[in-house]
Amino acid sequence: MKILIVGAGLYGAVLGRALAEAGHQVHFIEKRDHIAGNCCDFVNAHGIRVHRYGPHIFHTSNEKVISYVKRFAEWTPYRHRVRAQLENGIHVPLPVNRETLIHVPADRVIDVFYRPYTKKMWGLSIEELDPSILSRVPITPDAPDDYFPHDTFVGFPLGGYTQFVGEILRHKSISVALSAPYSYGQEEAFDFCFNAMPIDEYFDFQLGRLPYRSIRFHHFDVPAPRMSPFSVINFTHDGPMTRVTEWKNFPDHGEAQNFTSLTFEEPCADHENNYERYYPVKDRAGLNRTLYKSYQALTPSRMKFIGRTGLYAYLDMHQAISSALAVAEEFLTQN
Ligand SMILES: Cc1cc2nc3c(=O)[nH]c(=O)nc-3n(C[C@H](O)[C@H](O)[C@H](O)COP(=O)(O)OP(=O)(O)OC[C@H]3O[C@@H](n4cnc5c(N)ncnc54)[C@H](O)[C@@H]3O)c2cc1C
Structure with a gap:
């Protein structure tokens, strides 16, 4: 079959590769000028690897996903340790554990760590928020100093995520057009279309817009060897920024002698960005x-929506891979 995939992000790439390996011809159209979607990274002028859309830490315990990702890259192991900066400048571990509680009493934890974060990140008060979002950030005094303590595989692809996705897409039956936004009716020249574009945009917002939170990224190159020993610091103040990433503190992200690169994140509504x-x-x-x-x-019969904006769901990278492999398997049993 001739298959069109709208969007060359990780989800589409994994799906497209499985279809190509099964003998289908797969053509991607991607509106951005790069592959890899939101996992895209690049090496800046100081030789430091920066993730264009915020820090991406790959983490999973899913054996099928682990063996899949090892086919396309070598991986550098990593344990993610996040610090929160208190207003007095002290850095404490997140998730909240015993060490954090030395500096912030238990009855202040919600007000210090969750209330300002929720307001900045979601534009909502904590009371208005869906409680399941809060449950993603546990408060446990016994929490280890590790953001993903239950995952057996945490790390980064050697050579970066863009190269990793490029390897997935490197197949004789796959072609990719960049800077190629979907145009209406394009799928008609194909036998089937998997579509990772925002589902409301495909239908021209006829039923209304699906809202998203977005982030403005502020990148800085600083003429100093290092600003802090931590890769990610969350802010607890009520200013607009939620966190800062110092890229060279991730393994294999560059060793510039006299420069360090930082990215601050400022959440906002999607229409503000x-x-x-x-x-x-x-x-x-x-x-x-x-x-x-x-x-x-309303989905047409020869189309399936995929990916974060096609499914309107938060998907980490391992979930995107696992879901894409399942969709490919289902499609291949039927076709
Ligand atoms: C800020 C941020 C931080 C994250 N951090 C992590 C992390 O630490 N760990 C983790 O596991 N996951 C993380 N993720 C999730 C990760 O980015 C996704 O799981 C992964 O990128 C898979 O997404 P996707 O392929 O479904 O969608 P996307 O990456 O969004 O790919 C969809 C592609 O479709 C393209 N597209 C959209 N509309 C059109 C159109 N009209 N025409 C053509 N192309 C179109 C887009 O340009 C994009 O390239 C993070 C995501 C964000 C946003």
């Missing part, structure tokens, strides 16, 4: 999910 859609907004009443389902019901 050129409709860069990062996080689907979960509302407590579930109205956004209902709207998504109404769009999904």
